[in-house]
Amino acid sequence: MNLNFQIPGVVSRRYISEIKGRGLFAEKTFEKGDVVFSERPLFSVQHVYNRATAWTCGNCFRFLGSLNKQMLHYRKVFGIREQSELPEFDFPPYTFQTKVFSCFAKCGEKYCSEECRNEAFYNHHQVLCVGEQTPENNPMYLFKKHSIDTNELFLLAAQAIAYLICKVGNDQPMVENSNTTTSSNTTTTTTTTSSSSTNESQQNIPLAERICKEFFQEYQHRDWWDVRIDDNFTNEEARKWSQESLELLRKALLPLLQNNPRTNNAVFINTILSMEFYSHLLGLLEMNDNSIGFFNPLETFRRNLDTIPNIPQNHKDHIKSIMHSTVEEFRKYLGYQEEECDEEGCDHDHSGHMMDGSGHESHGHHHDHGDSAMDENEEEEVEEVFPSFDGYGIFGLQAMVNHSCEPNINVAFSNSDNRAHIMALRRIEAGEELYHSYIDEELPYDIRQEDLVTYGFKCECRKCKARE
Numbered sequence: 115m116n117l118n119f120q121i122p123g124v125v126s127r128r129y130i131s132e133i134k135g136r137g138l139f140a141e142k143t144f145e146k147g148d149v150v151f152s153e154r155p156l157f158s159v160q161h162v163y164n165r166a167t168a169w170t171c172g173n174c175f176r177f178l179g180s181l182n183k184q185m186l187h188y189r190k191v192f193g194i195r196e197q198s199e200l201p202e203f204d205f206p207p208y209t210f211q212t213k214v215f216s217c218f219a220k221c222g223e224k225y226c227s228e229e230c231r232n233e234a235f236y237n238h239h240q241v242l243c244v245g246e247q248t249p250e251n252n253p254m255y256l257f258k259k260h261s262i263d264t265n266e267l268f269l270l271a272a273q274a275i276a277y278l279i280c281k282v283g284n285d286q287p288m289v290e291n292s293n294t295t296t297s298s299n300t301t302t303t304t305t306t307t308s309s310s311s312t313n314e315s316q317q318n319i320p321l322a323e324r325i326c327k328e329f330f331q332e333y334q335h336r337d338w339w340d341v342r343i344d345d346n347f348t349n350e351e352a353r354k355w356s357q358e359s360l361e362l363l364r365k366a367l368l369p370l371l372q373n374n375p376r377t378n379n380a381v382f383i384n385t386i387l388s389m390e391f392y393s394h395l396l397g398l399l400e401m402n403d404n405s406i407g408f409f410n411p412l413e414t415f416r417r418n419l420d421t422i423p424n425i426p427q428n429h430k431d432h433i434k435s436i437m438h439s440t441v442e443e444f445r446k447y448l449g450y451q452e453e454e455c456d457e458e459g460c461d462h463d464h465s466g467h468m469m470d471g472s473g474h475e476s477h478g479h480h481h482d483h484g485d486s487a488m489d490e491n492e493e494e495e496v497e498e499v500f501p502s503f504d505g506y507g508i509f510g511l512q513a514m515v516n517h518s519c520e521p522n523i524n525v526a527f528s529n530s531d532n533r534a535h536i537m538a539l540r541r542i543e544a545g546e547e548l549y550h551s552y553i554d555e556e557l558p559y560d561i562r563q564e565d566l567v568t569y570g571f572k573c574e575c576r577k578c579k580a581r582e
């Protein structure tokens with residue numbers, strides 16, 4: 115994790131005031147539509163409910179296989195027996211092609227490339243993987259089950275903790291080469307690692323401590339139960355779940371930490387497995403996360419099939435007939451899900467996270483689905499059969515962007531490069547602060563104020579001041 119809060123000549127972070135904290139500022143002029151910057155998430159996960167229906171890479175979230183392999187995957191999931199060999203669809207620009215790589219330990223996680231598999235394994239998966247035949251009393255399995263039953267934010271927190279453990283436990287002996295420059299409230303931090311043969315764990319622990327401290331210094335955080343972002347659970351429940359969750363995580367991680375001389379250090383273990391660390395990490399994630407979403411290419415293909423030129427009608431009819439049974443099964447499945455939710459009178463997924471009308475999570479402070487095309491289509495209420503990818507994560511720079519009901523940027527997540535692209539909504543002058551809307555800024559004044567209460571500040575933007 116390289117927390118670097120400026121891209122020289124593009125954007126930089128500055129302190130604004132005690133109330134507002136820090137914000138992100140343009141260092142040059144951007145025209146409407148320009149990509150201001152793009153970045154990969156520090157930590158990110160797919161929503162649990164979405165895992166059953168969006169078959170994507172466990173690292174970069176690209177849809178796996180090809181149009182045809184996606185179809186075959188769904189047919190398998192829905193138990194459609196008739197497996198007549200489907201033709202490999204090849205219709206640029208709809209065609210995509212990735213291989214499918216399984217987790218080394220065969221836990222079921224899939225990746226689109228060896229690089230993705232290695233990256234996930236190296237960064238966190240080696241700590242979190244439950245293996246092929248997990249006994250039901252496996253503590254990591256129990257931790258994950260508890261997260262799914264209570265609140266899936268624990269899964270994102272576990273990824274962050276696993277990252278710290280991997281950093282300390284895997285790397286070649288690390289020597290800190292910390293290059294921190296501070297100029298008028300702008301801090302740039304670069305940390306590099308290099309080999310050394312002496313006293314490994316002695317050197318690793320200060321680095322681990324510094325990474326933990328640095329992470330907390332750089333982002334706003336409070337005890338999770340004091341961050342009132344989600345009405346679906348009470349403060350008491352949040353405390354209880356956190357305690358249960360940490361207990362299970364402790365059981366899963368302690369032997370692992372103690373078995374590695376690099377991580378077997380009481381200060382390190384007691385820090386990262388303490389309730390103070392866990393609750394503040396959860397609070398930090400809750401206060402700073404962003405949604406990640408993009409269309410399923412199979413859905414784009416399905417919607418556009420009729421208008422794709424150069425495909426003979428009989429070929430289109432053949433593809434449609436292949437799709438038909440899968441689409442019908444999907445409709446039944448999605449109908450079943452809605453009924454279940456109606457019965458409970460709920461508007462949330464099984465994790466306890468709030469969902470907006472489209473089934474996208476909205477507990478974080480940003481509502482972008484990372485795909486402006488999706489927003490347009492949602493407005494038109496076009497049926498979505500093959501589900502979009504839906505997840506969330508922490509982005510280093512985006513988490514520094516403050517809110518305005520008159521935003522000057524929005525975010526589009528691209529799964530072709532696993533990056534969030536921050537786009538200028540209008541001309542932005544050098545020196546202007548970047549603003550994102552945490553809520554639906556088109557809503558009337560009173561509703562906007564209600565929606566903003568959970569974020570713990572009063573919006574003083576021009577639109578709010580004018581009560582528009």
Ligand SMILES: C[S@@+](CC[C@H](N)C(=O)[O-])C[C@H]1O[C@@H](n2cnc3c(N)ncnc32)[C@H](O)[C@@H]1O
Pocket residue numbers: 133134135136137332333334401402479513514515516517518569570571572573574
């Ligand atoms: C994702 S963080 C944004 C970065 C933050 N200002 C910082 O210093 O880390 C969100 C928090 O910033 C503050 N914030 C964001 N927009 C604000 C605004 N328009 N006015 C006052 N505070 C704001 C609130 O405390 C909010 O919970």
